[in-house]
Amino acid sequence: MESGNRIFLDGDASELVFSFAFNDDENTSIKHEARVQFQRTLRVPDDGVEYPLPAGLGSFPLLHSRSQKLDLPAHMKSRGGVVFPIYPFEAAWMNFYCESMFPIALRIAAGKINAVTGDDWSESTPEIQDYVVLPDQYWLDGFNTGDGQVRQFVAAKLGANLTVEEQVTGRSEWGGIQILAIPMKSERYIELLQNNHGALDGAVMCMSEGPECMSLEMDMSMDMGMGQGGTIRQTIEDDPYGIDAWDFEKAQRVFVSMIDARAWPKVGGEAIPTPVTSEQYEKEGIPWFNLEGFSDVPKSEKLSKLKSVQAGMVELGVEVDTISPTVTAPIQVSRSVIDGSW
Amino acid sequence: MFGSYLRTLREASGLSLRKLAETVDVEPSYISKVERDLVAPPGEHTIKKIATILEQDPDVLLAVAGKISSDLRQAIIKRPELFSRLIRVVNEAPDDLVVRILEEVHDGKW
Numbered sequence: 001m002e003s004g005n006r007i008f009l010d011g012d013a014s015e016l017v018f019s020f021a022f023n024d025d026e027n028t029s030i031k032h033e034a035r036v037q038f039q040r041t042l043r044v045p046d047d048g049v050e051y052p053l054p055a056g057l058g059s060f061p062l063l064h065s066r067s068q069k070l071d072l073p074a075h076m077k078s079r080g081g082v083v084f085p086i087y088p089f090e091a092a093w094m095n096f097y098c099e100s101m102f103p104i105a106l107r108i109a110a111g112k113i114n115a116v117t118g119d120d121w122s123e124s125t126p127e128i129q130d131y132v133v134l135p136d137q138y139w140l141d142g143f144n145t146g147d148g149q150v151r152q153f154v155a156a157k158l159g160a161n162l163t164v165e166e167q168v169t170g171r172s173e174w175g176g177i178q179i180l181a182i183p184m185k186s187e188r189y190i191e192l193l194q195n196n197h198g199a200l201d202g203a204v205m206c207m208s209e210g211p212e213c214m215s216l217e218m219d220m221s222m223d224m225g226m227g228q229g230g231t232i233r234q235t236i237e238d239d240p241y242g243i244d245a246w247d248f249e250k251a252q253r254v255f256v257s258m259i260d261a262r263a264w265p266k267v268g269g270e271a272i273p274t275p276v277t278s279e280q281y282e283k284e285g286i287p288w289f290n291l292e293g294f295s296d297v298p299k300s301e302k303l304s305k306l307k308s309v310q311a312g313m314v315e316l317g318v319e320v321d322t323i324s325p326t327v328t329a330p331i332q333v334s335r336s337v338i339d340g341s342w
Numbered sequence: 343m344f345g346s347y348l349r350t351l352r353e354a355s356g357l358s359l360r361k362l363a364e365t366v367d368v369e370p371s372y373i374s375k376v377e378r379d380l381v382a383p384p385g386e387h388t389i390k391k392i393a394t395i396l397e398q399d400p401d402v403l404l405a406v407a408g409k410i411s412s413d414l415r416q417a418i419i420k421r422p423e424l425f426s427r428l429i430r431v432v433n434e435a436p437d438d439l440v441v442r443i444l445e446e447v448h449d450g451k452w
C-alpha cells in the first residue's frame with residue numbers, strides 16, 4: 001500500500017469512493033476502490049414481522065460539507081466529509097460495490113455508535129468483528145440485531161431520544177453516519193492472490209428505553225441521526241479473513257452528516273421528493289428482495305434492546321404505514337435499484 | 343474560432359441571431375460580425391450574458407474567446423504564488439485526476 005489513498009465523490013455525486021493505492025508483487029501500482037451509496041427506500045413497519053429487503057428508490061444526493069454552495073451550521077462544516085438531506089422517519093440503506101476483489105472492511109457507525117456491535121466509535125483494531133467486509137457484503141439496511149436480522153436505518157431528528165446514539169449514550173452530540181474504510185494488508189492480499197492463482201485479481205463488478213437525552217449548546221435543529229425501524233432479513237457476513245488481515249494504519253474515515261430535508265433548501269440545497277409511502281410502493285408494484293447470506297456475525301446485545309423510531313412516531317401522533325410484501329424476488333448477486341415515479 | 347463556435351451553439355439552441363442580439367442588448371449586425379469572426383470576441387460581460395442565455399458554462403465560453411473570468415484573474419493576483427503552483431501542478435495531470443482532486447472529501451474534527 002502506498003500514498004495516494006483518498007476519498008472522493010463520484011457517480012454524479014451519488015457515490016462516496018474510498019480509494020486505496022496498492023503495489024502488487026511486481027511493484028505495479030493498482031487502485032482499489034470501495035464505493036458507497038446511500039439509497040432511499042420504504043420504511044418497513046415495526047410490527048414484529050420480519051420483512052424482506054425493500055428496493056432502492058434512488059440515491060441520496062451527496063455534497064461536500066464545506067461546499068461554498070451550502071450555508072451549513074459551523075459544527076457540520078467543521079466535521080468535514082459529506083452531507084445529504086433526509087426526511088424525519090425516512091429509511092435508508094447502504095449499497096456497497098467495488099471494481100476488484102480486493103477486500104476492504106467498512107466500520108460503520110451512526111451517531112458514532114457502531115452499527116454492528118453497538119459500541120462507541122473507534123479507529124483502532126477491534127477484538128471482535130465490528131465491520132462489514134467487501135466485496136462479500138453487498139448491502140447494509142440497518143443495525144445488527146443478530147440471527148440474520150437487522151433493524152432498519154430510519155432517520156430521526158436529534159433531541160427526541162429516538163436515535164441509537166441518544167439511547168446508548170444519553171447525548172445528542174453527533175448524529176449522521178461515520179465510516180472507516182480499512183484495506184487488507186498488502187502481504188495478506190498478495191498471499192490471497194497467490195493462493196487463488198490470481199483468480200481474484202480480475203476486474204469484477206460486484207453490486208454488490210434509554211437514559212434521558214442531553215442536548216449540547218449548539219444549533220443542532222437540522223441534525224438528523226439514525227434510529228431503529230422494523231426488522232429486515234439480512235445477514236452481516238462473517239469476516240472470512242480474520243481481524244489481523246486488516247491494515248488499520250492505512251484506514252480512511254469520513255463523517256456523513258445528515259440534515260433535515262425540509263431545511264435543505266434553506267441552506268442552499270436542492271429540494272428532494274418526499275419519501276415513498278407504503279401505498280405508493282404497493283400501487284407501483286415495486287418488488288421486495290431476498291438474499292440468503294452465509295454466516296452471520298454475533299448478535300449485538302446493546303442494539304437489540306433499544307426503542308424503535310416507530311414508538312416515537314406513535315408518541316408524536318405520526319401515522320404509521322402498514323404493508324404486506326407479496327412479491328419477493330430471490331436474488332443471488334444484485335438488488336435492483338428502482339427509480340420510482342414518486 | 344469564437345464566432346463559429348458561438349454560431350453553432352446559437353443554432354443548436356434554436357435562437358435567431360436577432361433574438362440573441364436583442365436579449366444581450368447589442369445590434370444584430372454586431373453579433374453577425376462576431377459569428378463570422380470579422381471582429382474580436384465581445385467583452386467578458388457580454389460573453390457571460392450569452393453563456394447564460396445559451397445555457398453554457400461561462401468559463402468555457404470565455405476560454406474559447408481567449409479570456410479568463412475576472413474573478414479567476416483576481417483570485418490568482420491575490421495569491422499569485424499559491425495559485426501559480428496549483429495550476430502548474432495540475433496542468434499536466436489527466437482530467438480524471440483533476441476531477442478527483444476537485445471532488446476529494448476532506449476530514450474534519452470529530
